Amino acid sequence: MGCGVPVVLTPLISSAIKELEDGENCFIVDNDTDFAQKCIDIISNTTIRQKLSESGYKTVKDNYSWNKKLEDYEQIFS
Numbered sequence: 124m125g126c127g128v129p130v131v132l133t134p135l136i137s138s139a140i141k142e143l144e145d146g147e148n149c150f151i152v153d154n155d156t157d158f159a160q161k162c163i164d165i166i167s168n169t170t171i172r173q174k175l176s177e178s179g180y181k182t183v184k185d186n187y188s189w190n191k192k193l194e195d196y197e198q199i200f201s
Contacts, residue, residue, distance in 0.1 A: 124149065125183040129175035131161045142186050148178040 124130050130149040137143045137151045145151040150161040165172050185191065 124179035125187070127176045127180045129165045129172055130179055131158055131165070133158075142182050148182045149175060 132143075132149060132151060134151055134153050137145075137149070143149050143151065150165075152158045152161055165175065
């Protein structure tokens with residue numbers, strides 16, 4: 124996501140990242156058939172691919188960039 128690559132993942136993995144939203148910044152699926160279908164959707168549909176790429180990248184940038192993470196430390200030590 125941080126490289127602008129659309130992501131398909133399982134609920135187990137997605138539960139560790141609270142900002143993930145199925146269909147908004149990634150696809151979250153719980154079986155192999157749906158996983159494969161979402162991969163096909165990303166490959167074959169430019170609109171979906173672009174939306175997930177941009178939204179996923181923005182999610183990482185807004186919540187996990189060095190600057191964002193350092194803000195917390197600056198607040199602690201100021």
